[in-house]
Amino acid sequence: MIALNEKWLELADVKDELAVRDWFMGTSGNLAIKVTDEPLEFLVTASGKDKKKRTDEDFLLVDENGQPTIEKFLTPSAETLLHCAIYRKTQAGCSLHVHTVANNVISELYGDAGKIDFQGQELIKAFGLWEEDAVLTIPIIANHADIPTLTREFEATISADKGAVLIRNHGITVWGKNSFEAKKLLEACEFLFQYQLALQLQLK
Ligand SMILES: CSCCC(=O)C(=O)COP(=O)(O)O
Ligand SMILES: [Zn+2]
Numbered sequence: 731m732i733a734l735n736e737k738w739l740e741l742a743d744v745k746d747e748l749a750v751r752d753w754f755m756g757t758s759g760n761l762a763i764k765v766t767d768e769p770l771e772f773l774v775t776a777s778g779k780d781k782k783k784r785t786d787e788d789f790l791l792v793d794e795n796g797q798p799t800i801e802k803f804l805t806p807s808a809e810t811l812l813h814c815a816i817y818r819k820t821q822a823g824c825s826l827h828v829h830t831v832a833n834n835v836i837s838e839l840y841g842d843a844g845k846i847d848f849q850g851q852e853l854i855k856a857f858g859l860w861e862e863d864a865v866l867t868i869p870i871i872a873n874h875a876d877i878p879t880l881t882r883e884f885e886a887t888i889s890a891d892k893g894a895v896l897i898r899n900h901g902i903t904v905w906g907k908n909s910f911e912a913k914k915l916l917e918a919c920e921f922l923f924q925y926q927l928a929l930q931l932q933l934k
Contacts, residue, residue: 856918
């Protein structure tokens with residue numbers, strides 16, 4: 731129970747920080763944090779809520795299939811299966827999904843290529859890429875309305891315990907070993923997206 735309370739507060743703090751950045755427009759976005767490995771249980775945001783507000787019904791505990799374990803009166807995020815895929819395939823402890831204008835525009839500009847590469851950018855070091863010629867590749871997948879289909883395509887891109895995937899004209903999902911790392915990766919991605927968009931304006 732102590733672990734659950736601690737994880738709840740940790741995720742609530744992340745939610746507040748992302749809310750200050752205005753990254754939950756129109757109730758979009760969802761967040762998750764792992765509580766136990768065996769059985770796999772994690773806290774996930776309740777669906778459709780105003781994530782800028784802090785309440786006792788912000789999160790609920792779900793199992794490996796995204797089914798609520800205790801709070802049957804709350805509905806888990808519509809995108810819970812994406813978080814399930816992350817915890818099934820990796821050792822990640824936290825996963826974050828936000829919609830921003832920058833991540834949506836980048837996903838549309840590079841969507842046909844199925845990825846965007848970043849090289850020669852200091853902030854790719856957030857992903858542990860310290861070599862001078864290192865490349866950060868962020869996959870871009872189609873925004874399938876059917877969540878199991880979206881999850882299958884999303885899951886196929888997962889290859890490490892930390893990462894990021896863009897869903898075209900929808901948003902980004904990142905994951906890392908804990909909430910600190912996941913937030914760091916999210917901020918690094920948003921910086922890189924904003925840089926890329928600003929650069930393209932300059933080149934016109
Ligand atoms: C209003 S945003 C559409 C759903 C979505 O993409 C999202 O991130 C929020 O859905 P949730 O069920 O997690 O509130
Ligand atoms: Zn979403």
